[in-house]
Amino acid sequence: MVKRKLRITAEAIAAVRKAAEAAGQDECMGVLAGRAGTDLVTEAMVLPAEASACHAEAEPLGIARTLAAIAERGLVPKGIFHSHACLGVFHSGTDEATIRRLFPQMATQDFRRPKPGTLAPTIESDRAVVPLPDGRCLEVTLLGQRIPETNAHERVSWGKGEISFEPDAVGADVGITDQGSRLRVASGGVVMTLPVPEDATLTISKVDRALYRIAHVYSLVVNRAGGAEARCLAVYALNGERIVREAACELEVVGDAQAPSREGKRAPAAGRPSEGNTDGQV
Numbered sequence: 001m002v003k004r005k006l007r008i009t010a011e012a013i014a015a016v017r018k019a020a021e022a023a024g025q026d027e028c029m030g031v032l033a034g035r036a037g038t039d040l041v042t043e044a045m046v047l048p049a050e051a052s053a054c055h056a057e058a059e060p061l062g063i064a065r066t067l068a069a070i071a072e073r074g075l076v077p078k079g080i081f082h083s084h085a086c087l088g089v090f091h092s093g094t095d096e097a098t099i100r101r102l103f104p105q106m107a108t109q110d111f112r113r114p115k116p117g118t119l120a121p122t123i124e125s126d127r128a129v130v131p132l133p134d135g136r137c138l139e140v141t142l143l144g145q146r147i148p149e150t151n152a153h154e155r156v157s158w159g160k161g162e163i164s165f166e167p168d169a170v171g172a173d174v175g176i177t178d179q180g181s182r183l184r185v186a187s188g189g190v191v192m193t194l195p196v197p198e199d200a201t202l203t204i205s206k207v208d209r210a211l212y213r214i215a216h217v218y219s220l221v222v223n224r225a226g227g228a229e230a231r232c233l234a235v236y237a238l239n240g241e242r243i244v245r246e247a248a249c250e251l252e253v254v255g256d257a258q259a260p261s262r263e264g265k266r267a268p269a270a271g272r273p274s275e276g277n278t279d280g281q282v
């Protein structure tokens with residue numbers, strides 16, 4: 001299983017720690033947010049909640065207001081955090097149930113096409129496909145002369161092409177250049193030059209062949225002793241359905257030399273809160 005990282009800025013994790021400290025012996029909870037299409041949490045916003053030492057339940061109105069404030073700042077929700085105050089850091093049965101219930105909806109604004117496995121172009125006899133980093137691709141189709149009185153075209157093929165490898169240019173040189181008698185196709189560090197037969201025409205289009213969308217949504221549990229445990233749910237949108245899969249996850253704090261780059265040691269799970277499956281509880 002690919003290990004995911006909950007990447008969070010030093011400022012955002014500091015806001016989580018501060019909220020946990022301010023809640024004292026009680027739990028507290030909030031929303032993690034960041035820019036759509038990125039894998040970085042830049043904000044942690046506390047939710048107004050009814051809280052005790054082993055329980056926190058956010059107020060629906062507070063949730064709506066916080067989500068509106070996140071949208072106003074041009075951000076999207078990336079998950080939730082909550083504190084276990086003085087208890088250990090772990091995801092209880094209630095926590096698991098909460099994230100499985102909330103996250104498919106929370107993922108909505110952050111769905112992306114799956115990343116292509118390779119960025120190298122694919123060349124067929126009359127087609128060239130360049131995968132783009134955003135999961136779409138550029139497709140060039142070679143068309144021969146039109147067959148009279150039909151909409152069909154004669155089949156033609158590329159001439160003998162040349163290929164070169166520029167491993168240093170991976171990601172830097174992406175695209176298709178129509179050079180008249182030749183087509184230059186560059187991506188993933190591979191550059192191909194394909195002679196275009198006379199009388200052939202090229203159609204170039206950007207197409208989306210991704211079969212599904214994916215978003216990663218995170219849950220972070222902290223305590224006042226400095227412990228932290230992250231969970232990640234991969235949410236897939238496929239044919240109108242949402243499918244969730246749990247991914248292994250570690251925490252990475254970004255952008256502060258003073259902070260350790262990783263946290264995530266499990267503190268002993270002393271005094272587990274009673275488990276249940278009530279809405280909005282952690």
Ligand SMILES: [Zn+2]
Binds near residue numbers: 082084090092221282
């Ligand atoms: Zn919890």
